[in-house]
Amino acid sequence: MSPSGLRRVETARDLREFLALTDRLYPRETGAGGERFVPPLHAAVRAWHRRGVPMFLLRRGGRVVGRTTLHTDAALDARLGRETQLFGLTEFAEEAAEELFDAICAAGARDGRKAAFGPVSLLPNQAGGVITSGFGERGFIDSAWNHPYCPAAYEAYGFGRRFESDTWICPVPDEPVFTFDDGRIAAEELEVHRGDRRRVKEQLPILRGMLNASFARLGYYTEISAEQLAAQTDGLAHLLDEALLLYLTKAGRPIAFVLCLPDISAFVARVRGNLHPLHQLRLLATRSRYRREAVLVVKGTVPDEQGRGYMRLLSRELHDGLRRGGYHTLRSTYVERTNPGSAAQYLAMGGRPLHGYTFYDRELP
Numbered sequence: 001m002s003p004s005g006l007r008r009v010e011t012a013r014d015l016r017e018f019l020a021l022t023d024r025l026y027p028r029e030t031g032a033g034g035e036r037f038v039p040p041l042h043a044a045v046r047a048w049h050r051r052g053v054p055m056f057l058l059r060r061g062g063r064v065v066g067r068t069t070l071h072t073d074a075a076l077d078a079r080l081g082r083e084t085q086l087f088g089l090t091e092f093a094e095e096a097a098e099e100l101f102d103a104i105c106a107a108g109a110r111d112g113r114k115a116a117f118g119p120v121s122l123l124p125n126q127a128g129g130v131i132t133s134g135f136g137e138r139g140f141i142d143s144a145w146n147h148p149y150c151p152a153a154y155e156a157y158g159f160g161r162r163f164e165s166d167t168w169i170c171p172v173p174d175e176p177v178f179t180f181d182d183g184r185i186a187a188e189e190l191e192v193h194r195g196d197r198r199r200v201k202e203q204l205p206i207l208r209g210m211l212n213a214s215f216a217r218l219g220y221y222t223e224i225s226a227e228q229l230a231a232q233t234d235g236l237a238h239l240l241d242e243a244l245l246l247y248l249t250k251a252g253r254p255i256a257f258v259l260c261l262p263d264i265s266a267f268v269a270r271v272r273g274n275l276h277p278l279h280q281l282r283l284l285a286t287r288s289r290y291r292r293e294a295v296l297v298v299k300g301t302v303p304d305e306q307g308r309g310y311m312r313l314l315s316r317e318l319h320d321g322l323r324r325g326g327y328h329t330l331r332s333t334y335v336e337r338t339n340p341g342s343a344a345q346y347l348a349m350g351g352r353p354l355h356g357y358t359f360y361d362r363e364l365p
Helices: 012-027 042-050 076-080 095-110 151-159 183-187 197-215 226-234 266-270 277-285 309-325 340-348
Strands: 006-008 054-061 063-071 084-092 114-119 160-171 189-192 245-252 253-262 295-299 329-337 353-362
Touching: 006 160, 012 042, 012 054, 054 266, 063 095, 076 084, 076 245, 084 095, 095 114, 095 151, 151 226, 151 353, 160 340, 183 189, 189 266, 189 309, 197 226, 197 245, 197 253, 197 295, 253 309, 295 309, 309 340, 329 340, 329 353
Parallel strands: 084 114, 295 329
Antiparallel strands: 006 054, 054 063, 063 084, 114 353, 160 329, 160 353, 189 245, 245 253, 253 295
């Protein structure tokens, strides 16, 4: 049964309407945000629908004015300490916000959930969030962009900010800004490994182990399974710049990593998120055009090796790869404001916060 006011996405037409809503909310032709909004990939949304993730449309007079998922996750419930109604892929016309939030909260309350939390797609360590500042700056892959009315609407309804963060933008420095005592490399049996398009499937489990260990302390983080990581990195081998995927071993043990990707946001926005096979071929044929800007997707050091400068070594190698590759700009996905250590590296590069970033949370009766 659908929550009051919402209709569940069931048919192929429903799914097309779900995907098409952002084309209307962020039209490229009028400049009303369409040039800054980067939609989620259609293939990912369709895959979630096939898996049975509940997706809903809000209509007024036959016209779609809002959309959302309504899902739950036991691991995140345990992390947050309460049964939570999650919502994601949440987009709405300004005048439809209250009706959509009413339906989201009513669905959670009906099912005995203690709070509503989102937008998350499908978890906060995967994608989601709302930008709260920097609206004049374009969005990018694996990050959010939305109209200024969105945070205002959430907060007017009674949602509070949770896990406030910033995305960052940095110039790629002409000269190295990070140093490391190279004498330590042999003494500590350190070895820097680079990405390999032919061995991505072998390297992903190594990265997953470090990722789960490095982020375990974060309040929003739930362990990423092998299946989730495979889905999130589907097609990575085709886009990978091998100099931008690095990990460090110490006496053979993986201890730190950093993953950057060429920024294909402009292409994804141009094709409205629909990377069907023909568009994939066009992207591959023109991928050299997208080797000027990069996105730092994730980096981390396993807990017992933190504070020893290993990320400085990887950052030195990463920036060398960026310079050699001709990149001039690096963007970073969101960094919590309670994690100044990560932000310090961007400041050292001459970077600045790009977008204010948050998730939203509301207690339910």
